[in-house]
Amino acid sequence: MSEKILLVEDDPSVRLTIVTFLEMEGYDVEAVSNTRDALDRLSRKTYPLVISDIYIDDRTGIDVLMAAKKADSKALVILMSARGTMETVMVATRNGAFDSLAKPFELDTLLEAVKRALDARNSDDEEVEIEDLPESEMIGSSAGMVEIYKTLSKVAPTDATVIIQGETGTGKELIARMIHRFSSRSQQPFVPVDCSAIPAALLESELFGAMKGAFTGAERDRIGVFESANKGTVFLDEIGDIDPSFQVKLLRFLQEREIRPVGASREKKVDVRVIAATNRDLQKMVDDGKFREDLWFRLNVVRLDLPPLRERRVDVPLLAQYFVAKYNGRYNRDVRLTESGLRTLRDFTWPGNVRQLQHLIERLTILAPNDRIDSEAVHDAISAMEPKDGGGETLAETESDQIRRVLAATGGNKSRAAAILGIERKTLYRKLERMKL
Numbered sequence: 498m499s500e501k502i503l504l505v506e507d508d509p510s511v512r513l514t515i516v517t518f519l520e521m522e523g524y525d526v527e528a529v530s531n532t533r534d535a536l537d538r539l540s541r542k543t544y545p546l547v548i549s550d551i552y553i554d555d556r557t558g559i560d561v562l563m564a565a566k567k568a569d570s571k572a573l574v575i576l577m578s579a580r581g582t583m584e585t586v587m588v589a590t591r592n593g594a595f596d597s598l599a600k601p602f603e604l605d606t607l608l609e610a611v612k613r614a615l616d617a618r619n620s621d622d623e624e625v626e627i628e629d630l631p632e633s634e635m636i637g638s639s640a641g642m643v644e645i646y647k648t649l650s651k652v653a654p655t656d657a658t659v660i661i662q663g664e665t666g667t668g669k670e671l672i673a674r675m676i677h678r679f680s681s682r683s684q685q686p687f688v689p690v691d692c693s694a695i696p697a698a699l700l701e702s703e704l705f706g707a708m709k710g711a712f713t714g715a716e717r718d719r720i721g722v723f724e725s726a727n728k729g730t731v732f733l734d735e736i737g738d739i740d741p742s743f744q745v746k747l748l749r750f751l752q753e754r755e756i757r758p759v760g761a762s763r764e765k766k767v768d769v770r771v772i773a774a775t776n777r778d779l780q781k782m783v784d785d786g787k788f789r790e791d792l793w794f795r796l797n798v799v800r801l802d803l804p805p806l807r808e809r810r811v812d813v814p815l816l817a818q819y820f821v822a823k824y825n826g827r828y829n830r831d832v833r834l835t836e837s838g839l840r841t842l843r844d845f846t847w848p849g850n851v852r853q854l855q856h857l858i859e860r861l862t863i864l865a866p867n868d869r870i871d872s873e874a875v876h877d878a879i880s881a882m883e884p885k886d887g888g889g890e891t892l893a894e895t896e897s898d899q900i901r902r903v904l905a906a907t908g909g910n911k912s913r914a915a916a917i918l919g920i921e922r923k924t925l926y927r928k929l930e931r932m933k934l
């Protein structure tokens with residue numbers, strides 16, 4: 498059976514061309530020339546697909562779009578305009594337009610959009626019902642994660658030092674925060690320190706503090722992290738990156754629980770719990786003589802090894818749904834996962850682990866065509882996020898369209914948009930300039 502399409506176009510010759518063409522392609526088209534007739538038809542009948550010009554009369558294609566969606570929330574709408582601006586595309590996208598075409602277009606372009614729309618509507622790639630999501634921020638019920646939870650529940654209430662190991666993006670910081678939250682220190686500060694981001698020469702004063710005049714530029718006493726986190730927890734992230742001379746000082750601190758600020762003459766007692774993390778293999782670093790064995794013993798009181806996501810694929814569906822729900826909320830969207838989409842997510846290797854999955858879903862929540870995360874959308878997003886060489890100078894049609902959508906979703910926040918698009922802010926500015934935005 499042929500598909501019913503409603504066409505709204507005031508220009509008689511364009512209207513005739515489109516009707517003739519689509520009928521030749523086997524579609525059943527009803528055409529109207531003004532918004533009054535369009536709204537009238539839509540109030541009496543539903544159409545799986547509506548194609549409308551944007552500027553028509555006193556009302557616009559956006560009014561047609563909203564009426565079509567109101568009549569049938571699953572209706573798909575393609576808008577076309579010779580005077581499309583960033584604003585009209587934004588409004589169209591926000592109101593759920595399936596596609597926007599710039600006039601003049603090749604009839605084949607229209608045909609492709611029509612086919613894609615009707616395919617999306619008729620495909621048997623079912624949308625997945627969202628499972629009841631756990632209250633927890635920590636998602637995962639795989640055997641590997643359950644082992645982690647068991648250890649965590651035993652160690653959290655103690656003051657024991659914990660070392661967390663795992664590849665990038667496996668959730669080391671999240672676990673550290675959970676340990677703190679379920680400890681008696683939860684009302685006290687949790688202070689993360691990225692040891693790899695602080696130059697070796699500054700790490701000592703950062704952690705232990707420094708007295709006024711201890712070195713040039715030290716104009717007043719500086720409180721170190723261990724002191725400011727007193728009674729709380731200090732999270733030493735990327736501990737594998739600290740240099741050997743500092744390893745000794747840290748070891749002494751872990752033994753004595755005393756700090757001596759740089760330039761101070763006396764030690765001070767502090768009460769902090771230390772949780773450390775690394776994505777390196779510390780045991781191997783010890784074997785290679787790059788990490789002190791005695792420090793390793795001090796840190797390795799309780800060890801949590803977070804499994805990479807590819808070794809706990811059963812967690813992918815729930816994580817994916819959790820992130821879809823999260824970003825649907827944040828960006829005010831109603832994007833759904835389909836069965837094929839979930840399968841593709843599950844089968845991917847996730848070198849960047851949960852963080853990569855999270856970023857991918859954030860991107861798809863904004864960009865997924867027709868608000869559906871299916872296999873094709875996942876593949877496209879994965880390849881779009883792969884680092885490109887040449888700085889991504891080309892500016893394809895789809896790219897500028899994606900930039901518009903992401904900017905609309907982030908309310909014009911360019912840093913956020915650049916992060917979601919996986920490009921540098923500078924690159925985004927350059928692209929915007931080219932797009933004359």
Ligand SMILES: Nc1ncnc2c1ncn2[C@@H]1O[C@H](COP(=O)(O)OP(=O)(O)OP(=O)(O)O)[C@@H](O)[C@H]1O
Pocket residue numbers: 634635636637663664665666667668669670671672775776816851852855
């Ligand atoms: N099991 C999980 N459930 C929900 N969110 C998770 C889970 N694991 C990680 N995340 C999220 O993934 C992101 C990365 O996690 P996190 O920063 O803890 O990773 P990491 O192991 O510290 O990575 P890196 O080694 O790169 O610092 C965070 O946004 C975190 O909230």
Ligand SMILES: [Mg+2]
Pocket residue numbers: 669670734
């Ligand atoms: Mg981290």
